Amino acid sequence: MTTAYSEEALKALMLLALDGDEAAYRRLLTALRVLLVGYYSRRMAAATKADMEDLVQETLLALHSRRSTYDRKRPFTAWFFSIARYKLIDHHRGRGGRRLTETELGEEIESDFSEDTLTARMDVERLLDGLSPKQRELIRQVKLEGQSVADTANRTGQSESAVKVSIHRALKALGERLRGAS
Known part of the structure; x- marks a missing residue:
């Protein structure tokens, strides 16, 4: 079974769209x-909601204008996220963030945009979708973004113990789901 965010599902939708x-x-x-x-939210922590929405819209418009260049034999998500990456670089350059663009984004892009990495990210997102919103956010903040338990507890208004217990339970649920899927 494929989800709405899998490579297979997205590519199938793109191919149907190209066919009208x-x-x-x-x-x-x-x-x-x-x-x-x-x-974009993972890469633009300091951005306003309006900036992020503008960037999302610009990327979707770029997809629309470039869709005829998509090679049907290639993975869709790699092609699409390369458009998103260039829109993000343009955004930072437009804001005077040339140094950020050249250093941090340049290093991130090299490791972030292989087909395997994109597929792994989508798999993680699918797994997280099975958790409660609270658990999903705690896992993202502490385990994926590397924030401290103390900072996360302060931001969410929970005790550190409650954050640790919730993360432990979420990881246990994910482990059980993975063992059951094998």
Whole structure:
């Protein structure tokens, strides 16, 4: 079974859209919007909601204008996220963040955009979707973003013990789901 965010599902929607299926194109844009919000929020912590929304819209417009260049034999997500990456670089350059663009983004891009990395990220997102919103956010903050338990507890208004217990339970649930899926 494929989810709305898997390479297979997104590529299938793109191929249908290229063949003229408007409903598939709308579903594709909706799914990509969700992925872009997550993608940009992890990379633009200091951005305003309006800046992020503008960047999401610019990326979707770029997809629309470049969709005819998509090679049907290649993975769709790698192609799409390369567009998103360049939009992010343009955004930072437009804000005078040339140094940030050249150093941090340059290093991140090299490791972040292989097909395997993109597939792994989508797999992690699918796994996290099975958790409660509270557990999902705690896992993202502490385990994926590397924030401290103390900082996360302060931000969420919970005790450190409650954060640790919630993370432990979430990881246990993920482990059970993975063992059951094997």
